[in-house]
Amino acid sequence: MTAAFDRHLLVAEDISVHIPSGGGTVRAVDRVSLSLERGKTLALVGESGSGKSMLCRAILGIPPGRAATRGRIIFGERDLAQLPEKELNAIRGREIGVVLQNPMSSLNPVLKVGWQIAEPMLRHLGISLLKARERAVELLGAVGIPRPAERVDCYPHQLSGGMRQRVAIAIALACDPQLLIADEPTTALDVTVQAEILNLLGRLQMERRMAMILVSHDLGVVAGRAHETAVMYAGRIVEQAPTVILFDQMRMRYTRALFDSIPRLDAPSGQPLASIGGQLPDLAAELQGCRFAPRCRRAEDRCFAEEPPLVADGLEDHRFACWFPCEPGISVTPPGPLLPKRIMS
Amino acid sequence: MRFLWGKLVHLSLVVVAVTALTFLMLDHVPADIASEVAGQGATSEDIAAVRERLGLNDPLPVRYGRWIAAAVRGDLGNSFASGQPVVEAIRSHLPVTVELIVLAQLFALLLAIPAGVVTAWRAGSPLDRTLGTVAFGFASLPAFALAIGLILVFALRLKWLPATGYTPLTGGIAANLKGFLLPALSIALVEWVPLMRVLRGDMISTLKEDFILLARCKGLPTRQILIGHALRPSCFTLVTVFGMQAASLIGGAVLIELIFSLPGIGRLLVTGIFAQDYPVVQGCVLLIAMAYVGMNFLVDVCYGLLDPRVLKGGR
Ligand SMILES: Nc1ncnc2c1ncn2[C@@H]1O[C@H](COP(=O)(O)OP(=O)(O)OP(=O)(O)O)[C@@H](O)[C@H]1O
Ligand code: SF4
Ligand SMILES: [Mg+2]
Numbered sequence: 001m002t003a004a005f006d007r008h009l010l011v012a013e014d015i016s017v018h019i020p021s022g023g024g025t026v027r028a029v030d031r032v033s034l035s036l037e038r039g040k041t042l043a044l045v046g047e048s049g050s051g052k053s054m055l056c057r058a059i060l061g062i063p064p065g066r067a068a069t070r071g072r073i074i075f076g077e078r079d080l081a082q083l084p085e086k087e088l089n090a091i092r093g094r095e096i097g098v099v100l101q102n103p104m105s106s107l108n109p110v111l112k113v114g115w116q117i118a119e120p121m122l123r124h125l126g127i128s129l130l131k132a133r134e135r136a137v138e139l140l141g142a143v144g145i146p147r148p149a150e151r152v153d154c155y156p157h158q159l160s161g162g163m164r165q166r167v168a169i170a171i172a173l174a175c176d177p178q179l180l181i182a183d184e185p186t187t188a189l190d191v192t193v194q195a196e197i198l199n200l201l202g203r204l205q206m207e208r209r210m211a212m213i214l215v216s217h218d219l220g221v222v223a224g225r226a227h228e229t230a231v232m233y234a235g236r237i238v239e240q241a242p243t244v245i246l247f248d249q250m251r252m253r254y255t256r257a258l259f260d261s262i263p264r265l266d267a268p269s270g271q272p273l274a275s276i277g278g279q280l281p282d283l284a285a286e287l288q289g290c291r292f293a294p295r296c297r298r299a300e301d302r303c304f305a306e307e308p309p310l311v312a313d314g315l316e317d318h319r320f321a322c323w324f325p326c327e328p329g330i331s332v333t334p335p336g337p338l339l340p341k342r343i344m345s
Numbered sequence: 346m347r348f349l350w351g352k353l354v355h356l357s358l359v360v361v362a363v364t365a366l367t368f369l370m371l372d373h374v375p376a377d378i379a380s381e382v383a384g385q386g387a388t389s390e391d392i393a394a395v396r397e398r399l400g401l402n403d404p405l406p407v408r409y410g411r412w413i414a415a416a417v418r419g420d421l422g423n424s425f426a427s428g429q430p431v432v433e434a435i436r437s438h439l440p441v442t443v444e445l446i447v448l449a450q451l452f453a454l455l456l457a458i459p460a461g462v463v464t465a466w467r468a469g470s471p472l473d474r475t476l477g478t479v480a481f482g483f484a485s486l487p488a489f490a491l492a493i494g495l496i497l498v499f500a501l502r503l504k505w506l507p508a509t510g511y512t513p514l515t516g517g518i519a520a521n522l523k524g525f526l527l528p529a530l531s532i533a534l535v536e537w538v539p540l541m542r543v544l545r546g547d548m549i550s551t552l553k554e555d556f557i558l559l560a561r562c563k564g565l566p567t568r569q570i571l572i573g574h575a576l577r578p579s580c581f582t583l584v585t586v587f588g589m590q591a592a593s594l595i596g597g598a599v600l601i602e603l604i605f606s607l608p609g610i611g612r613l614l615v616t617g618i619f620a621q622d623y624p625v626v627q628g629c630v631l632l633i634a635m636a637y638v639g640m641n642f643l644v645d646v647c648y649g650l651l652d653p654r655v656l657k658g659g660r
Contacts, residue, residue: 062561093564100562105555110577110652120563155653171563 008074009178009211010036010059015071017054017063017235024284028054028067030235036228038178041205041212043222043243045258046232049280052215053101055232056181059213060096061088075179094124097172097210099201101184103164107156113140113167114152120174139170144200162193169201176208183215198225219255220262223247231255234280234291237310241318251313251325254292290323298324352645356638361413363634364627368409371623381621382425399425416631422624424617431628434613439632441511442609445532445601446594448525450587452533453540457583460537461544462571465579468549476541484538489600492531496604499527509606528605532598536590543586547579554578577651584647592640596633 017029029051036042044052058069061080073080075095080088092098100106108116117139118132127135133152140148143166156164165185172180182201186194202225205212214226222229222243230240231254239252250256257276278295281287290296293303302323310321314328379396380387387395396402400411415422421431460480464473483491500508506527512520551557552575560574599611610629617625648655 060562062558089564089566091564092562096562098559098562100555100559102555106559108556108560108574108578109654111574119560119565123563123565123569157654168559171559 007037008035009038009076010034011072011074012059013072013074015055015058015069015073017051017058017067017069019054019064019067021284023282026283027235027287028283029058031071032232032235032237033071034230034237034240036179036211036213038211039205039209040228041202041214041226043226043229044213044215044232045217045219045222045229047217047258047276047280050217050232051235051283052217052232053183054235056098056183056213056215059181060092060098061085062092090124093120093177094175095177096179096181097175097177099165099168099172099180099182099185102188103161103168104188106168107164109156111155112152113154113156113159117152117167117170117174120171124175135174136170139173140167142173142204143167143170144196145170161189162197165189165193165197166200169197169204173204173208178210180205180210180212181215182212184217185214186221187217194221218262219259231258234287235283236291236321238292238322239320240310241315241320245315245318249318249326249328251318251328252320252322253296253298253324253326255320256326257295290321300324349642349645349649352642356641360631360634360638364413364416364631365409367627367630368405368412371626372405374621378425378621378623412627421628421631424622424625426617426620426622426625431624434625435610435628435632438608438610438613440514441607442595442598442602442611444521444525445528445598445607445609446591448522448529449532449536449594449598450591452529453537453590454587456533456537457540457544458576461541461548461583462576464541465545465548465552465575466567466571468545480538480541483534486535488531488535489604491534492528492601492604495527495531509604511605511607524605524607528598528601528607531601531604532594539586539590540583543582544579547582548575551575551579580651581648584644584651588640588644588647592633592637595636596629 012035013033015029015032016027019026019028032051032055034042044055046052054063054067057063058071059073059075059080061069061073061083063069069081071081075091078087078091080091083091107113114133114136117136118129121127121132121135122129125132137148137152140151145151145163145166151159151163156167159167165188169185172182180201185201186197189197198221201212201214204210214222216222219229219231224243226243228240229243229246230237231246231252232238233254239246239250239255246255247259250259254276261276276295281291281294289302289304289306290299290308293299296303300323306323308321308323310319312319313325377392379392379399379401382399383392383395400408403411412422419432421435423430424434427434460476464476467473496508499506506523508527510524512524514521557570557575560570565573596611596614598609599615601607602609602611603615610632613625614629614633616622617629
């Protein structure tokens with residue numbers, strides 16, 4: 001192993017997820033590489049259907065149905081893609097915790113929340129039932145649930161959406177994982193609760209020195225919360241940089257369009273929100289050129305013919321895939337007060 | 346628990362309606378019960394006396410009222426044929442039927458649950474298709490045909506089990522169970538098929554739920570995910586079908602009871618019908634209606650046990 005792997009907790013190379021379906025093979029994730037240092041946060045941003053969840057599931061080794069995953073997924077010193085199911089199961093839930101998008105459906109409705117938190121501990125840590133229950137109460141307290149000793153015996157339907165997502169976070173943290181994958185942890189929640197949950201995740205991550213993959217379709221969520229941001233479009237990463245640099249100078253035109261679609265408090269009132277016209281290409285079709293070209297205002301012939309490579313231009317750790325990038329000098333307004341989209345709609 | 350009480354009231358009305366309807370239908374059977382009961386060679390005075398004694402001269406509503414009033418007090422009248430109290434007759438036949446049903450449904454569950462879980466988990470696989478075909482085969486056979494097949498193999502050829510006959514529990518548990526094995530199996534081999542199918546269907550949709558994905562993300566082994574997470578939320582239709590099957594077997598296992606000479610309720614009922622022994626028929630109908638109602642009630646209780654949300658204001 002090279003020195004890079006000491007710093008890096010996760011190095012994924014050339015990951016593809018191909019899902020066989022009626023209309024051909026859906027390339028939900030196409031040759032994506034990323035890396036994540038210990039204790040750091042990587043944000044994955046892209047609109048709905050861009051392949052964020054499939055990428056997460058590929059890392060976990062749980063692609064949907066009969067889908068095939070390709071690529072190398074080096075976690076610690078092992079290649080998860082090569083591990084048999086049994087050894088993967090020893091890593092899932094123990095070294096990698098997961099929080100899913102919708103807390104209304106991601107908790108089992110017929111099991112008490114305490115049991116659902118205890119389960120991974122019983123499975124991975126070999127502790128007694130009593131001890132697991134004690135720790136479940138502690139965890140409920142740690143994720144900010146009042147009166148945890150009572151709540152541990154609740155069923156999910158007895159808790160609010162925000163509380164349920166806290167329970168889901170407690171489940172993910174149960175075995176003190178090194179990596180937390182949070183797949184749109186706040187998308188299904190009320191605006192007021194969203195910030196609370198994101199702050200909680202940030203705090204827990206610092207305290208426990210976890211690395212985190214924070215998935216969102218909202219660039220606004222990511223600002224100030226992730227060290228590194230990768231923007232996904234149609235199964236590909238199209239721009240990736242340290243978050244500060246990305247917000248300082250967005251090069252790829254899709255990133256820019258995504259940014260312009262964030263509702264902002266400081267925008268002159270009455271100004272219409274720039275939405276990205278058109279829709280994602282059909283991922284089951286053979287795609288040529290830049291995948292954003294059909295929707296890009298700047299697109300030229302070359303964009304439709306040749307796929308731009310994901311490369312750096314100047315700054316080494318800022319890579320983007322665009323033939324005609326935005327000017328590097330023209331910085332976008334720094335992420336001032338950003339609001340989740342919902343408040344506007 | 347309030348919804349259970351409401352249910353209970355509703356279901357008692359069903360019992361009353363069903364028994365009243367039976368009364369009405371039996372009244373229209375073109376046969377003179379009194380002359381049957383009086384026996385051959387009875388004079389018309391004898392017959393008239395019998396008619397008077399049995400209260401057959403009263404109008405139908407009066408007779409039904411009398412019957413139900415007595416039934417509430419636990420008196421279902423006496424058999425026309427044997428003079429034995431109907432309650433006695435039911436009491437001696439019911440344990441046989443109950444044991445048959447319990448064993449049959451137990452076997453059916455033992456077949457249906459593993460098969461349903463495995464075929465849902467591996468839906469579309471060769472295993473799923475094979476089991477589906479096997480199930481289809483069993484579903485298209487009537488229970489009595491299976492019974493005859495089982496007798497041929499296990500009783501006549503292998504001589505492992507008795508072909509027919511019933512040993513009461515007082516004759517030893519082993520002997521008693523031996524007598525029930527083949528009849529229960531004949532029923533179970535037919536009943537497991539719908540149970541498996543509904544479980545497979547519900548389980549396939551449960552396995553698509555987010556909470557199953559999360560269970561996999563926790564690193565739980567497949568068995569624990571299937572049994573510990575997916576099975577319970579997939580059991581609602583299974584429980585409903587199970588309850589209906591069990592209730593219908595109270596009077597519906599006649600052929601099996603006859604083939605294996607088991608003195609159960611089905612046999613009591615059919616004998617009663619052929620002998621025009623109306624108090625017996627009426628008593629059996631009451632029992633069957635109550636069994637349906639009772640099962641319905643139990644199924645609702647099971648819903649509550651399966652899903653904590655049911656008791657808190659309904660799904
Ligand atoms: N089971 C499946 N069968 C076929 N295609 C699928 C399946 N699941 C997902 N896809 C496709 O894979 C692509 C990526 O989906 P994915 O769920 O990763 O998107 P996402 O970025 O997470 O979006 P969202 O923000 O809505 O969660 C989508 O185009 C979707 O249509
Ligand atoms: S490569 Fe061309 S089409 Fe793609 S984002 Fe850049 S300018 Fe637009
Ligand atoms: Mg998603």
